[in-house]
Amino acid sequence: MRKIEHIGIAVKDLDLANKTYKAVLGAEHYKTEIVESEGVSTSFFKIGESKIELLAATNPDSPISKFIEKRGEGIHHMAFYVDDIQSEIERLKKEGFRLLNDIPKPGADNKIVAFMHPKDANGVLVELCQEK
Numbered sequence: 001m002r003k004i005e006h007i008g009i010a011v012k013d014l015d016l017a018n019k020t021y022k023a024v025l026g027a028e029h030y031k032t033e034i035v036e037s038e039g040v041s042t043s044f045f046k047i048g049e050s051k052i053e054l055l056a057a058t059n060p061d062s063p064i065s066k067f068i069e070k071r072g073e074g075i076h077h078m079a080f081y082v083d084d085i086q087s088e089i090e091r092l093k094k095e096g097f098r099l100l101n102d103i104p105k106p107g108a109d110n111k112i113v114a115f116m117h118p119k120d121a122n123g124v125l126v127e128l129c130q131e132k
Helices: 014-025 063-071 087-095
Strands: 004-009 032-034 038-047 050-057 074-081 109-116 125-131
Touching: 004 014, 004 063, 004 125, 014 038, 014 050, 050 063, 074 109, 087 109, 087 125
Parallel strands: 004 050, 074 125
Antiparallel strands: 004 074, 032 038, 038 050, 109 125
């Protein structure tokens, strides 16, 4: 793993959260994107080499909607940038970690992604990211 790529934050209202984080960070978000397969609308802020990704549900069955229903708004996941996502998936599995994705899938911000089970990382949903 090379660096923290981004921290994902689940929000109820993306427009309101964009205003909040613009005020907090002193910068405008640089990109919004809908990831249909995950049922989310995303917004990205750049902080040095890392990013903040705001995630809002686009439908009531999306993972983000369920997360907010269960836990409320807040940090949803921590994403790490990797050079070879498939090798990293295999390495983590050999270490005994459960992966939610054995095969990377398309994600936001021109990435392919895979997730590690949060129960194996002290309650934190870990995302692996690689450029497409």
